[in-house]
Amino acid sequence: MKRIEAVIKPFKLEDVKDALAEIGVTGMTVSEVKGYGRQKGHSELYRGAEYVVDFLPKIKMEMIVEDKDVDQVTSTIVEAARTGKIGDGKIFVSDVDKIIRIRTGETDNEAI
Numbered sequence: 001m002k003r004i005e006a007v008i009k010p011f012k013l014e015d016v017k018d019a020l021a022e023i024g025v026t027g028m029t030v031s032e033v034k035g036y037g038r039q040k041g042h043s044e045l046y047r048g049a050e051y052v053v054d055f056l057p058k059i060k061m062e063m064i065v066e067d068k069d070v071d072q073v074t075s076t077i078v079e080a081a082r083t084g085k086i087g088d089g090k091i092f093v094s095d096v097d098k099i100i101r102i103r104t105g106e107t108d109n110e111a112i
Contacts, residue, residue, distance in 0.1 A: 001096040001108065002070050006061045007033065008081040008089040010108065013059050019080035020063075023072055027112070028063040039086050064096055064112050 008016060013030065021026070023091050034055035065073050074091050082088055101111035 001099065003094050003096045003111070004066055004070065004073055004077075005090075005091060005092040006059065006063060006081070006092075007035065007058050008077070009083065009087065010057055010059050010091055012081045012083070013061075016061065016077055016080040019076050020073065023076055025063055025065065025073060028061050031060045031062075032054050033058050033060045037090070059079075059091065064099060066109060066112070067097045092093065 006016070010032075017028070034057055036054060036056055039056075040054070042052050042056070061077075063073070070093060074093065078089055098108065099111040100107050104111075
């Protein structure tokens with residue numbers, strides 16, 4: 001089992017969610033986060049004064065999938081979240097040792 005964390009632009013959430021639902025991803029956790037990458041934020045003007053926005057709003061999607069589904073899920077996220085502009089986001093894939101569904105006690109693949 002793998003954990004996939006995708007940090008994307010907020011306005012792409014619905015596109016990515018719908019694309020993942022089409023390929024059978026049944027659950028995910030979504031959080032509003034802030035951060036920056038190579039672009040280091042951006043400058044804005046407010047009432048004639050320039051200020052720097054260091055941390056840009058992003059959405060972090062987290063989901064657990066079977067090992068065999070990782071490539072399909074990550075490529076779906078890339079296709080749905082890509083705008084071609086800086087700040088499209090990143091995807092992190094890591095191992096998951098164990099899952100337990102609290103309500104039923106099911107474990108691992110049954111608990112996904």
